[in-house]
Amino acid sequence: MSAPLRLRRQGGFTLAEMLVALTGAGLLIGLLIGLLGSQSAFHLRNEDTIRASQIARALSDGLGAEIRAAGPADLLLATPDTVSIRVDVLRAVVCGTGRGSIDLFVYDSIAANPQSGWRGTASSGPYSATWVYADGFTPVFGVSAAAEAACRAAGADRANRMPTRWFRRTSGWSGGLAPMPVPGSLARIYGRLTYAIHRSDSEPGTASIRRNGQVFASPLESGSAFEYRLSSGAIQARVATADLSRVREVRLTGTAVGRNGRAAGRRVVYAMSLRN
Structure with a gap:
């Protein structure tokens, strides 16, 4: 009698092995995409936070320093969106x-x-x-x-x-x-030095602060405004020309935001006392 034939394993993958490999690869790719997405979102949030902090610092070091150098007699205009000083x-x-x-x-x-x-x-x-x-x-x-x-x-x-x-x-x-x-x-x-809050033409829903017509800080959330504390302690959104000498403090309220919409922004409430 002749010897029985032995079955030999053929090279390659079986269908089941291929399905398992494809499933594993899909899971791995999904994890990588999720990781890259979370990293991208993190960097965008971080970028927005840094940007908002830079805007807040510019307002403090620039606008704040110039407003504080003015006295009540130097005020020329005090409205919710504009403050002008000598x-x-x-x-x-x-x-x-x-x-x-x-x-x-x-x-x-x-x-x-x-x-x-x-x-x-x-x-x-x-x-x-x-x-x-x-x-x-x-x-x-x-x-x-x-x-x-x-x-x-x-x-x-x-x-x-x-x-x-x-x-x-x-x-x-x-x-x-x-x-x-x-x-x-x-x-x-x-x-005459004028700081004015304008709606942004390029970024809907945001505003910018302009210094004598040139963009100084941007973007801020819409709703940012100036307000004024008088010698009586009252806070007003607008001060009549005859009462400008009674202003003791200029306040700016708003939220500095980034450009990616990933961060909640940084709330800005600056109280800038005028020089006596």
Whole structure:
């Protein structure tokens, strides 16, 4: 008799093994997709949180610093979506006067010149803490060696450290301020700085804060607003022009958000006390 034939295992996979392998691969791919999705969501949330924190810091360090430098008399407009203040461009001491001209020693020139053509002039007497404002008026300025001589003779820059360009002879005061400043008075040339809340054109449902028309911080949730605390302690959303000198604090309420919609945002409530 011939020997019985033995069955030999053929190479490859059986149908059952292939189904098990495909099922395992599908589960693995699903897990990888889920992991990548969760990682992506985490990074988007993290990015939004960082962005919201940056917006909050910009508001604190930028808007907050400039508002706090203003006094109640510097407020020009106070509404729910706009706050405008006078901000100094130049500060000087009056050294001498004569025939309609005034000699100035400029002791401070502000580098952060507000991007606005609007200007004004204010003066305060030698023994006064009250400022007289002339919005829209500026005298004619010119660097002058004669003004330098007059100011040095009056005791300005005793250390002789300042160059001639810091001494100015000005004219045209009679057309804007009355009475004219006297020697020892302080003078300020100022501009208008406006922070305004606008609806975003590119991101529906959000808002941005603009500084003199340029985007300063974005995005914030719609509903962000300014409000104002008066000397009486009352908080108002809008202050009439006649009551602006009673404002003691400017407040901004809103929520800084990211651009991905993955984070709840960072609530912003800034109380910015005005300079006394």
